[in-house]
Amino acid sequence: MPAEISDEALDFLLARSGLALTPAQKAELKSIYAGIAGMAERVRKPRGPMAELAHVYNFSPTDLGEDL
Amino acid sequence: MPGTIPTIAEAAKLIAAKQLSPVELTQACLDRVHKLEDRLHAFVHLTEERALAEARAAEAAIMAGRPKGPLHGIPIGLKDIVDTKGIPTTCGSKILQDNIPDSDATCAEKLAHAGTVLVGKTTTHEFADGGPSFDLPKPPARNPWNTDHFTAGSSSGTGAAIAAGLVLGGIGTDTGGSIRGPAALCGIAGIKPTYGLVSRAGVAPAAFSLDHIGPMAWTAEDCALMLQALAGPDPRDPASATQPVPDYTALLGAGVKGLKIGVIHHFHEIDCKVSAGTQRGIDAAIGTFRELGAEIREVQLSPLPDWQACGSLISITERAAAYDEWAKTRLGDFGERVQRRLMLGALVSGVDYVQAVRRRRELRAELQAAMAGLDVVLTAAAPGEAPKIDNVPIWDLFERPSFTIPFNVAGYPAISICSGYGEGGLPVAIQLVAKPFQEPTLFRVADAFEKATPHRNTRPALVA
Numbered sequence: 001m002p003a004e005i006s007d008e009a010l011d012f013l014l015a016r017s018g019l020a021l022t023p024a025q026k027a028e029l030k031s032i033y034a035g036i037a038g039m040a041e042r043v044r045k046p047r048g049p050m051a052e053l054a055h056v057y058n059f060s061p062t063d064l065g066e067d068l
Numbered sequence: 069m070p071g072t073i074p075t076i077a078e079a080a081k082l083i084a085a086k087q088l089s090p091v092e093l094t095q096a097c098l099d100r101v102h103k104l105e106d107r108l109h110a111f112v113h114l115t116e117e118r119a120l121a122e123a124r125a126a127e128a129a130i131m132a133g134r135p136k137g138p139l140h141g142i143p144i145g146l147k148d149i150v151d152t153k154g155i156p157t158t159c160g161s162k163i164l165q166d167n168i169p170d171s172d173a174t175c176a177e178k179l180a181h182a183g184t185v186l187v188g189k190t191t192t193h194e195f196a197d198g199g200p201s202f203d204l205p206k207p208p209a210r211n212p213w214n215t216d217h218f219t220a221g222s223s224s225g226t227g228a229a230i231a232a233g234l235v236l237g238g239i240g241t242d243t244g245g246s247i248r249g250p251a252a253l254c255g256i257a258g259i260k261p262t263y264g265l266v267s268r269a270g271v272a273p274a275a276f277s278l279d280h281i282g283p284m285a286w287t288a289e290d291c292a293l294m295l296q297a298l299a300g301p302d303p304r305d306p307a308s309a310t311q312p313v314p315d316y317t318a319l320l321g322a323g324v325k326g327l328k329i330g331v332i333h334h335f336h337e338i339d340c341k342v343s344a345g346t347q348r349g350i351d352a353a354i355g356t357f358r359e360l361g362a363e364i365r366e367v368q369l370s371p372l373p374d375w376q377a378c379g380s381l382i383s384i385t386e387r388a389a390a391y392d393e394w395a396k397t398r399l400g401d402f403g404e405r406v407q408r409r410l411m412l413g414a415l416v417s418g419v420d421y422v423q424a425v426r427r428r429r430e431l432r433a434e435l436q437a438a439m440a441g442l443d444v445v446l447t448a449a450a451p452g453e454a455p456k457i458d459n460v461p462i463w464d465l466f467e468r469p470s471f472t473i474p475f476n477v478a479g480y481p482a483i484s485i486c487s488g489y490g491e492g493g494l495p496v497a498i499q500l501v502a503k504p505f506q507e508p509t510l511f512r513v514a515d516a517f518e519k520a521t522p523h524r525n526t527r528p529a530l531v532a
Contacts, residue, residue, distance in 0.1 A: 005415075017388075017414035018396040029411055035466035036384075036412065039377035040420045043427040054428035055277060 003034045072096065073233035073527060076290035080138035083130060090130070090141025094123035094185050097143040101187065101234045104530060107215050110229040112148045112206045113156050114188040119143065122185040129183075138293045140183030145229045145238040147222075148189040149196050150281075151270040152176050155186075159272050160194045160204055163394060163401050173270025174302045175239055175281050182297035187235050191225025196241055196274045197387065198405030199460050200224070208457065211254060212528035213494045217454040220249035222274075226284050227254035232531055237285040237294050243274040244379055245449075245472025247282050248484035248499060252449035255486045255495030255523075257514065258284040259291045260472075261299065262309065262504045263479030269304035275386035277307075278379065278476040287524055288485055288514035292316040295507060311505050319512035325361030327443040327513065329354075332367045336448040339372035340469050343452030345490025346497075350448060353487050353498045356520050357446075357513075367438050367445050369474070370431060376469035378431060379477045381416055381424035388413020405462055432478045439503055444513050447471055449484035449499035453492045471499060481507050485514045486523045495523075 005013075010030055014021060021029065074082065074093075082088035098116055105111060126141035146152060149159045151169035158164045172180065180186070191209040193199060200208035200218055209224035211217040212232040219227050223240030227250030230238055240247035242260040251258025259282045266281040273279055283294035296316050302308045331354060336342045342350070358364055369375075388395065388410060394402070395410045402410065439445060448471045461467060475482040482501040490496045498517075502510040518524050 013414045018392075019399060019411055019414055020396075021399075021411060025408070025411060028408065029415065032412075032463055032466065033415060035463065036381075036415045036420075038466075039381055040416070040423070042374050042377035043381060043420070043424045045427065045430070047426065047430075051426050052429060053422060053425040054432065055425060 003037050005030060005033045073531065074236070075286050076138065076142050076236045076293050077287070079142060079236060080293070083141050084135060086131070090123040090126040090185065091120065093141065094119050094143045094187070097187055097234055100232060100531070104232055104234065107530070108210050108212060108228050108232060109207045110191055110209050110225040110232070110234055111145065111188040112158060112160065112191050112225070115155060115186050119185050119187045126183055126185065136183035139179065139297055142184050142237065143187045143235045144179060144184045145187055145190040145226055145235040146176055147226050147239050147241055148192045149241060149272040150176050150239055152189065155189065157189065158205065160192045160206065161402065162205055163398060165205055169270070171270065174267035174304060175271065175298055178297050179239070190223070190229055190238060193222035193224065194403045194406045195272055195391065196222040196243060196246055197409050198403060199462060200457050201403040201405045204403045210457065211454050211494070212530055213255060213454070214492070216456055217494060218253065218457045218460050220253040220450065220454065222246040223250045223284060227251060227256060227258070230254065230256045230284055230286060231528055233527065237283060237290055240282060240284045241271060241274070242280045242282060242476065243278045244383060244476055245470050247280070247284055248449050248472045248482060251284055251484040252497035253454040253495065256284060256286055257288045257291050257483060257485050258282065259295065259483040259507070259510065260475065260481065261295060261507055262481045264307045264309035265505065265507070266295070266298045267302035267305040267308055269302055273390045275383040276390065277386060278383055280476065287518055288483060288511050289317070289320055291483065292320065292511040309505070314508055316508055316511055319508045320515045322512050323360060324357055324513055324516045327362045328365060328441060329357055329362045329513070330365045330367035330438065330442040330445040332369055332445055332447040334368065335372050335471060340451060340471065342448045343490060343496070345488070346448055346450070346452050349487030349496040350446070350498055353446065353517060356517060360516060360520060365442065367442070369434055369438055372469040372471070372474070375431060375474035375477055376465065378424050378427045379473040380465050381420055382428065384412045385416050385421045408462055428477055431474070435478045435480065443502070443509055445501045447499050449497040453490040453494035453496060475501050480504055481510055483510050483514050485518060488523055
């Protein structure tokens with residue numbers, strides 16, 4: 001993830017999100033993009049495809065009809 | 069008993085012995101509200117008539133030999149993101165200014181069932197996010213220790229109200245530290261319980277998988293009494309835990325002799341260096357625990373910014389999803405701070421979110437392994453004393469990692485308690501963390517510290 005974002009890329013992301021921002025808000029978002037990019041880098045660790053998400057879940061007693 | 073403000077435990081004993089009337093206790097709280105609210109802005113909505121009616125009903129029931137327990141007749145406040153039937157619940161926002169729920173949140177219902185007296189809805193950051201804002205329908209809460217200073221948030225009004233004795237306890241919510249932060253800066257106790265222990269039903273979400281509901285009060289013992297009423301499974305909350313509810317007061321008074329306490333030194337000494345006053349409070353606490361017979365060990369975890377990155381990416385994305393419709397159609401109706409926070413959602417990709425949720429599993433496993441031979445771990449709850457209220461940065465998540473968010477990421481129970489006072493005369497705090505569903509141990513350790521130190525004997529000067 002690059003530490004900077006172009007105006008065109010930001011416009012694309014904003015169009016996809018549906019947010020209507022003022023020019024000042026867009027400028028601010030651009031200025032803090034590096035912070036988000038840095039966070040994204042921190043959570044990208046070398047890990048295999050089998051590394052699970054945290055919220056994998058079991059079926060509850062209700063799913064299994066045990067509390068009916 | 070500091071001044072004329074009892075703890076919940078003290079009041080409960082006096083009420084049970086018929087030496088204190090719930091009506092007198094409630095009126096004393098209301099008198100302090102009338103005296104101080106103009107300076108503290110701790111409430112967005114007062115329920116004075118209801119409070120007095122509930123206090124009279126509590127008194128009648130107790131006198132008739134039908135006491136409900138230690139919370140019967142105790143004045144409390146509920147953060148204004150907690151639904152209350154027939155009472156405005158605005159989430160501190162213009163968007164919900166006219167919202168009057170037709171049912172109670174589960175936590176409100178449980179506290180009412182326990183016989184508490186509702187004094188009012190307490191000030192919150194807008195939808196529990198953003199920081200102190202001056203463009204919302206109500207002004208931000210002020211710190212009772214110095215009203216030029218911040219309370220931390222987002223459970224800001226609950227923290228201020230308890231410290232000033234406007235209520236004896238209250239509800240906060242905590243997605244990245246919103247119970248423990250105000251507890252730390254207002255010099256009270258606040259616990260974020262294990263994820264799922266207290267139902268989130270009827271409470272406005274901030275980030276679904278990080279949101280916790282919990283009690284705030286003057287002491288850890290009082291938090292234990294409140295958690296007893298709040299904990300337990302709830303079919304209205306899909307994350308609700310099914311573990312049996314233990315007696316949260318069972319280990320109070322047992323001391324810490326023989327317990328093993330890990331200290332995450334690198335969090336507060338390297339990753340985010342705390343103020344001299346906070347460091348002194350931590351060092352003194354370690355010394356106190358050692359003197360009380362605990363064994364102190366060193367704990368090493370991933371750097372604090374790793375936890376912050378994981379929690380922030382999840383929080384930003386889940387919040388953007390929760391408020392997606394209003395963000396698209398009514399962005400300008402949010403306060404400026406929340407507008408700026410919501411727009412962050414556009415920058416986090418789906419892959420970023422999934423990588424954060426995968427990282428979360430790794431970090432939680434790391435904490436689990438580190439705590440294997442320990443009873444609790446200790447670190448800072450906040451970097452220092454409360455800053456000035458007009459000097460709170462909007463982008464602090466990029467500038468300074470939070471001491472509290474790791475335990476939202478992990479879902480582990482964590483409590484903030486007062487560990488003294490800094491150079492500016494404002495409170496400093498430590499944070500204690502236990503294994504999942506080990507809240508009795510957390511209360512045991514926190515209570516032992518509070519009883520061994522003088523910090524619970526001092527209230528803010530403006531209360532006198």
